[in-house]
Amino acid sequence: MNIAPPDTLAFAADRVSKTYPGHIALAEVSLNIPVGHVVGLIGRNGAGKTTLLHLAAGLVLPTSGTCHTLGRRSDELDSPELTRLGLVMQEGRFIEWMTVAQHLDFTASFYAHWDRDLQRRLIDTLEVPLQRKVAELSTGDRQKVGILLGVCHRPALLLLDEPMSSLDPIARAHMLDVLLELLRDDGCTVIISSHLLDDVEKVVDWIIALDGGRITENSALDELQESFAEWTVTSPAGTLPIRFTESFILTQQSRDRQARLTVRTREPDAAERFAAKHRVEITSRPLNLGEMFPLLINRTKDAP
Amino acid sequence: MSPSVYLRLLQPVPALFVSAIFANGAAAFSRLLFGLNNADSYLLALLVALPLLLGMDLASAAHTAMHRPFFLLLPDAARRLRRAELWAVLVCTTAITSASAWLFPAVPPPAVFGIAAALLALPILNRRRHVARSRALHVAVNLFGLQFPLMGVIGWALFMWIGAHRLVPAMVAVPWLFFAGGIAAAAGLLQLGFARTNLRERAETPFFSPNATWRALFSPPIMARHRDETRRHLVRCDSGHPQATTMPGRDWTVAAVGPRTRDWLQVLWHAGYGATRRGSFLHAQRLIFLVMLSYAFVMPAMGFMFALLDHRPFGFSGYLGSLAALSSADLGAVNSTAQFGSAFVSLLLFVGFTFALALGSQLRPQLAYPVSRERLARVSFSNALLQLVFALAIPSAALQFAALIGQLASGRFLPALGVPPLLLLDMAFIPILLLVASAARLPHAAARIPTFVALAAIACALAASRSLWAESVLRVPVFLGIMLTTTGALQLLWWQTRRHFRTCNLVAEAALARAFIFGVSVKINRAPLSVPGQ
Numbered sequence: 001m002n003i004a005p006p007d008t009l010a011f012a013a014d015r016v017s018k019t020y021p022g023h024i025a026l027a028e029v030s031l032n033i034p035v036g037h038v039v040g041l042i043g044r045n046g047a048g049k050t051t052l053l054h055l056a057a058g059l060v061l062p063t064s065g066t067c068h069t070l071g072r073r074s075d076e077l078d079s080p081e082l083t084r085l086g087l088v089m090q091e092g093r094f095i096e097w098m099t100v101a102q103h104l105d106f107t108a109s110f111y112a113h114w115d116r117d118l119q120r121r122l123i124d125t126l127e128v129p130l131q132r133k134v135a136e137l138s139t140g141d142r143q144k145v146g147i148l149l150g151v152c153h154r155p156a157l158l159l160l161d162e163p164m165s166s167l168d169p170i171a172r173a174h175m176l177d178v179l180l181e182l183l184r185d186d187g188c189t190v191i192i193s194s195h196l197l198d199d200v201e202k203v204v205d206w207i208i209a210l211d212g213g214r215i216t217e218n219s220a221l222d223e224l225q226e227s228f229a230e231w232t233v234t235s236p237a238g239t240l241p242i243r244f245t246e247s248f249i250l251t252q253q254s255r256d257r258q259a260r261l262t263v264r265t266r267e268p269d270a271a272e273r274f275a276a277k278h279r280v281e282i283t284s285r286p287l288n289l290g291e292m293f294p295l296l297i298n299r300t301k302d303a304p
Numbered sequence: 305m306s307p308s309v310y311l312r313l314l315q316p317v318p319a320l321f322v323s324a325i326f327a328n329g330a331a332a333f334s335r336l337l338f339g340l341n342n343a344d345s346y347l348l349a350l351l352v353a354l355p356l357l358l359g360m361d362l363a364s365a366a367h368t369a370m371h372r373p374f375f376l377l378l379p380d381a382a383r384r385l386r387r388a389e390l391w392a393v394l395v396c397t398t399a400i401t402s403a404s405a406w407l408f409p410a411v412p413p414p415a416v417f418g419i420a421a422a423l424l425a426l427p428i429l430n431r432r433r434h435v436a437r438s439r440a441l442h443v444a445v446n447l448f449g450l451q452f453p454l455m456g457v458i459g460w461a462l463f464m465w466i467g468a469h470r471l472v473p474a475m476v477a478v479p480w481l482f483f484a485g486g487i488a489a490a491a492g493l494l495q496l497g498f499a500r501t502n503l504r505e506r507a508e509t510p511f512f513s514p515n516a517t518w519r520a521l522f523s524p525p526i527m528a529r530h531r532d533e534t535r536r537h538l539v540r541c542d543s544g545h546p547q548a549t550t551m552p553g554r555d556w557t558v559a560a561v562g563p564r565t566r567d568w569l570q571v572l573w574h575a576g577y578g579a580t581r582r583g584s585f586l587h588a589q590r591l592i593f594l595v596m597l598s599y600a601f602v603m604p605a606m607g608f609m610f611a612l613l614d615h616r617p618f619g620f621s622g623y624l625g626s627l628a629a630l631s632s633a634d635l636g637a638v639n640s641t642a643q644f645g646s647a648f649v650s651l652l653l654f655v656g657f658t659f660a661l662a663l664g665s666q667l668r669p670q671l672a673y674p675v676s677r678e679r680l681a682r683v684s685f686s687n688a689l690l691q692l693v694f695a696l697a698i699p700s701a702a703l704q705f706a707a708l709i710g711q712l713a714s715g716r717f718l719p720a721l722g723v724p725p726l727l728l729l730d731m732a733f734i735p736i737l738l739l740v741a742s743a744a745r746l747p748h749a750a751a752r753i754p755t756f757v758a759l760a761a762i763a764c765a766l767a768a769s770r771s772l773w774a775e776s777v778l779r780v781p782v783f784l785g786i787m788l789t790t791t792g793a794l795q796l797l798w799w800q801t802r803r804h805f806r807t808c809n810l811v812a813e814a815a816l817a818r819a820f821i822f823g824v825s826v827k828i829n830r831a832p833l834s835v836p837g838q
Contacts, residue, residue, distance in 0.1 A: 054811050058677075058810075059810040060809045060810070075677065075807070077676065079674055079676065082674035089672075106556040109559060110561050110674050
């Protein structure tokens, strides 16, 4: 995602590194996220996802390199940019003594265009207890409050850090609906970091995978879905080679006359040519994001 | 529970240090206010104040573990902790008895043993609960929760109530009765303190022992965690209270926050305290703490220093008379060098506490506010400054009040009584210079510490010169010098703050405090806690 002109970028990072004493959170990360995209940020724990989101929000600054958020350097973000930015943290900070209603009023006063209708609808659909104090809320309800506070000003760039990890399936479905609505109505750019890959897959159009602070994948989801597949290979003659050596094969498991291969290739006739070469029959199945995940984060260079 | 685990909870060095200071304070109080002789006052400290203070430390160590939800799940934990507590009580009792036998051979050791054992075990019953049903009760409980400053007063009160002259003859007459009674009381108290029902109740409320967590002073993430947990618990306690949602002014009525620093200061204050029942309680607690600190800790210490350095008995009226002179901000009126030195000891004590208090509320922004780093720096700096002035103004007012009483009591009227702005300047001058020293971005600790000490010495010397030359022609230049230095230091501090906010990690705990204490932040940054989860 490095092709859009700078004025249409919601977030751009240029050779960004972030180090903490004894720990490298991000290393030489470069990426551009154009306006209007929904980007899934995936990676294992400690991969650097939260750090990248905090960099985008200007909460932390890079040790080296530069970040631009909504067209401005992230260390210079001011009210015009910050009021167009929404951030939902996994464990949001709240003012514990306030009730949810008070907290909403308090936060709304910082934004010129707080959408009360959206607030009301979200309160109803997510079943947020307005009169309870934040300190008394369950983890799931706190997360709902975090979502409310993050989206009701209809941000141009919405950063979601594990926003649904504590939500029940129904609330998660509602949350996804809200996201889709924001995308449809406002053309909002969303960067969502989550381990709930099934949910992520439903809304994102781009995937960025991080591992050990480095980007290991930066591709459109469609493209990934088209190129990753699981082949079940059967030999009518009853013999299979001990190991297939084609470079597009990522993993393989053989048993008797059958082998199961995960492959990544964009060549449309790759399966036919493979079948002809090895005199085998192939049944192909596309991989979902959850199945792709280990392949995306372990790979350090692009497949052919 | 192994001794090392218990000692880690107890932190014996700070426990002994703080107990010794307050026991000494109790002795000084009794000498100054009620004319006890040295021997009687130290007997009071040894027999009453020290066992109670040490007992509170021992109880705090046990309660630190008991006030955690997982404590009930640890197999056999209560019995092991009780055994460790029993050993600790025995060791302390033996130490106190030995000291008594050495210092006061006329007092029978068995009686001392009994009294010390009972008083050491007594604080284990401290329930450490936040009573939320009544506001007055809440304040009262927290007043008594300010244990350290009050221990001197309580010790003195107990001693006076029992009657020093009647107690010792009684101990001599029936020493074994005191011994048996004390042992029985201690055993009963320990049994009760570790009862199953108490354990269950304690597990639901958070408590952080000052001694067990004293290292947290250098770890803002831990301090912030403690504060959040306690605050959350307080809010939970408040739930269901009829006033909780109807308190006037509780709601945030500002429709749109303006761009001015003043508008954002309002935001910080409302977020921090609100116009809430709990918020006003927090305000009241701070105020009460400062006033109590003035009277219960600083003044006895001051009196003690007066008496010690002057090598003469120091009566009530003399004490208050000198206090009047001191708090009139005209230190030149305090005649002896010893009084003058003690005045600065007291002043620095004020400064230390007020400095810590003012920074304590600067721990971190509670939300990611949509303001630029520049504005956040400006708002945080203004807020810190206001808090510092507020924190300094209360002891200043307390001193003025004490001075007035002193004048009335001693009949020694001073023309320069009550110049609060000057006193405030003296008191603000030192912490501001210390803030500058601690905020300096010096690369090595080896450079930071001498800079800090040098600036503190310069600050004290300048403030002292103002007082010494209070009556001379140099008065005006020195005063102007202090004013200019204070202003310059504030400007320097603002630059440091702004520079810090340009690059600081706004997610980390204590992001704001670090603007003012870089010396500490260097240490904190090495801790993995400051790294946000990726």
